[in-house]
Amino acid sequence: MMSHVRATRVLPGFGLSLGFTLAYLSLIVLIPLSAVFFKTAGMSFDQFIDAIGSERVVASYKLSFGASLLAASINAVFGLILAWGLVRYTFPGKKIVDALIDLPFALPTAVAGISLTALYAKNGWLGQYLDPLGIKIAFGPPGVLVALIFIGLPFIVRTVQPILEDLDAEFEEAAASLGANRWQTVTRIVLPTLLPALMTGFALAFARAVGEYGSVIFIAGNIPLVSEITPLMIITKLEQYDYQGATAIASVMLVVSFTLLLIINLLQAYTAKRQGRTL
C-alpha cells in the first residue's frame, strides 16, 4: 500500500509542506484556541453559569445577536440590490463603486468606528439632520447596528455578484419566450438561483458581526445592559482580572463561531454543487 502511494507521488515536498503546515497551524491556532476550553473545563459548573449567565452578559448576547441579525438582513436586501446594479447595468463610475465595495475589508475597524461616530454624533454630517427628528444613532444600540451594516455589506455583494455574473441568459430567455413577464422571471427564476449565495453571504456577514469589536465600541456608547456587545464583555472581565469569566464568555462565542462556520461550509458546498449542475 505504502509503496503504491509513493509511486503515484511524482512531486516532492509532501512531508515538508504538510509537516510545516500542521506544525504552524497547531502552534498559532489550534493549541492557543484549545486553551479556552481547558481553562473553561477547570471551572465548576456554577462558576461557568454565573459567568455566562449574568444579567449584563445576557443583555450583551441579545444586543450582539439581535443587531447582527438585523444588520445582516438589511445588508441582504441592499447588498442584493447593489450587486444587481453592478452586474446588470452600465452606469458611470461603476468601476470605482465596485472597487470601494471592499472598503470595509481594507479599512481598519477602529478608523471605521471613529468615522461613523463622527458622522452620526449630534453635530455630525448625518447626526445634525437626524437629531432634530428625535433619531439618535450614536451612543446607543442603533449605532451598533450602523457599524455592523458597514462591516457586513461586502460579504453579501461579493457572494452574490459572481453567481449573478455567471448566470446564463438562457434561463431568462426561456422564461421570456414562454410568456413570463420580467417580474415573474426575476422572482421565480433568477432570485431562487441566487438564494444559496445570498444565504452564504448572510451567514458570513452575521458571523463577522457577532465577533466585531473595533468599529462598534466607539459608536456604541457602551452603556451597561443597553449597548454593550459581547466581545466588550470579554474585555471588561479581562480589565477586572477576571480571566475565568472572560474565558467562559469566549467559549460561548467560540461555540457560536464554530457552528456558524459549519453552516457556512455546508451552504458553500451546496452552492458549489448547484452551480455545477446548472452550468
Next chain:
Amino acid sequence: MAGAAARLAPNPRSASRFEANVATRDPGLVKVVVLAIGLTFFAVFLLMPLVAVFAEALRKGWGTYLAALIEPDALAAIRLTLLAAAIAVPLNLIFGVAAAWAITKFDFPGKQFLITLIDLPFSVSPVVAGLIYVLIFGAQGWFGQWLFAHDYKIIFAVPGIVLATVFVTFPFIARELIPLMQAQGRDEEEAAITLGASGWQAFWYVTLPNVKWALLYGVILCNARAMGEFGAVSVVSGHIRGETNTMPLHVEILYNEYQFAAAFAVASLLALLALVTLAIKSYIEWRAGVAAQVEIGS
C-alpha cells in the same frame, strides 16, 4: 473573498450584454430605481465614512495634521505597526505557500477538514484571538510563571502584538492560493519533474509564475489587515504609549483623550493604506482578467 483572484476575471463581459438582450433587460424605470437605492445605500454607508476620515483629519488645518503625524508617540506607533506587519506577512506567506502545496499537489485523508481549520481564525472574534494568547503567555497563563522567572515578556509587549497579528491574518494567503492551485492541477509540475527539474525548480519556474497574482492579492490583503488590526492587538498590548501602541491603538487613545483632529490624522494614514490596497487589488483583478482573456483567446 475566498479565492477572489482565481475566479474573478471581472467584466470583460460587461453589463451591456444584459442590457442589449431583450430577455435580460430591465425596464428603464427599474434600472433608475435600483441604481438610486443601491448607490444611495453605498454613499451613506461606505463613501461617507471614508470621506469623513479625511475631512475630520484636516478640520484644523494642515499644521495640526502634520504635527499629529510627526509627534514621537505617533512615529513609535507607525514603527510598531510596520514591524508587526513585516513579521506577520512573511510568516503567513511561507505558511500559505506550504499549505497550498501540500493541499493541492497531494491527496491525503482529512484534506477538507484541514482547509476548514486554516479558515478558523476568520471566524474567531478578534477579542477572543487576543484572549487566547493571554491565557497562554499572560501572568496567570500556562507559561506565565516560567516567562516571569526568566524575565521574558510576551503579553503587554511587542511579541504578543506580533502573535495576535499573525493569528488574525493567518488564512489570507493560503485561501487565495488553494482554490487557484486546485484549479490549475498538477500536470505542469509533474511534467517539469519528469523532465529532470528539482522540486524547487518546479516551484520557482512553474508554480510561482502561475500563481503570482493570487499570491500578491493575498499579500496585500494580509498586509492591510495586519496593519489595521485593532481588537486582538488591543487585548495583548497593554496600551503603553511609545512602546506597545500600534497605529489603530494610537488612534483610540487620541480619540478617547478628545484629540479628535490628531486621532483622525493618524486614522487618515490608515484610510490611505486601505485605498492603496483597494487600488492594487483592482489592478490585480484587471491583470488577472486580462490574463484569463488571453488564455481563452489563444
